[in-house]
Amino acid sequence: MKPHPASAAAQGLLNCHSCGLLSKNVPNASDRCPRCGTHLHMRKPNSLTRTWALLIAAFILYIPANLLPVMHTASIIYEEDDTIMSGVIYLWTSGSWPLAILVFCASVTVPLAKLIALTILAITAQRKSTWRQQERTKLYRMVEFVGRWSMLDIFVVALMVGLVHFQSLATISAGPGALAFASVVVITMFAAMSFDPRLIWDPEPKDDD
Numbered sequence: 001m002k003p004h005p006a007s008a009a010a011q012g013l014l015n016c017h018s019c020g021l022l023s024k025n026v027p028n029a030s031d032r033c034p035r036c037g038t039h040l041h042m043r044k045p046n047s048l049t050r051t052w053a054l055l056i057a058a059f060i061l062y063i064p065a066n067l068l069p070v071m072h073t074a075s076i077i078y079e080e081d082d083t084i085m086s087g088v089i090y091l092w093t094s095g096s097w098p099l100a101i102l103v104f105c106a107s108v109t110v111p112l113a114k115l116i117a118l119t120i121l122a123i124t125a126q127r128k129s130t131w132r133q134q135e136r137t138k139l140y141r142m143v144e145f146v147g148r149w150s151m152l153d154i155f156v157v158a159l160m161v162g163l164v165h166f167q168s169l170a171t172i173s174a175g176p177g178a179l180a181f182a183s184v185v186v187i188t189m190f191a192a193m194s195f196d197p198r199l200i201w202d203p204e205p206k207d208d209d
Ligand SMILES: [Zn+2]
Pocket: 016, 017, 018, 019, 020, 021, 033, 034, 035, 036, 037, 038
């Protein structure tokens, strides 16, 4: 049995988010920082409620993002609407396997994995679980890290638009699915930002783990 380090919250200590001043025994949530006047709060206010609302919105938008066309290609001889999956299949069958894998990971696997990871974090935090706290913190750090690379897919689309323009007279424009997809990426980023990772460590650890 190893000793559990005491948290600042348990000691009644509170850091100001703006100027970093450490305050002790702040009695209620509406108190302000004595130095700079910023509202002080122990944890991000309504962290879980906000995270849930954003997660549900992202899950709903994930459906049109994958079902609606993200790309509209038009040339003199043909006109075509592509969803993310049909684009991946087209890249795969035309022999661009690395690009097909990249687009599939960036636009299907990674957004879904992030949504599932955040759902696990939100459920366990809500149930005040002490299960695998360290791994859950790592999971949160990974979600935050991946968030910075989520726009990778937009770069791929931009690259393809450039290639097509270069090679032919076809024009490419974004379909309604692209808007839904961008919304999923942005809303998931906000969900990750609203989740307060300190909630993972708030429940009292059991002595036998
Ligand atoms: Zn302050």
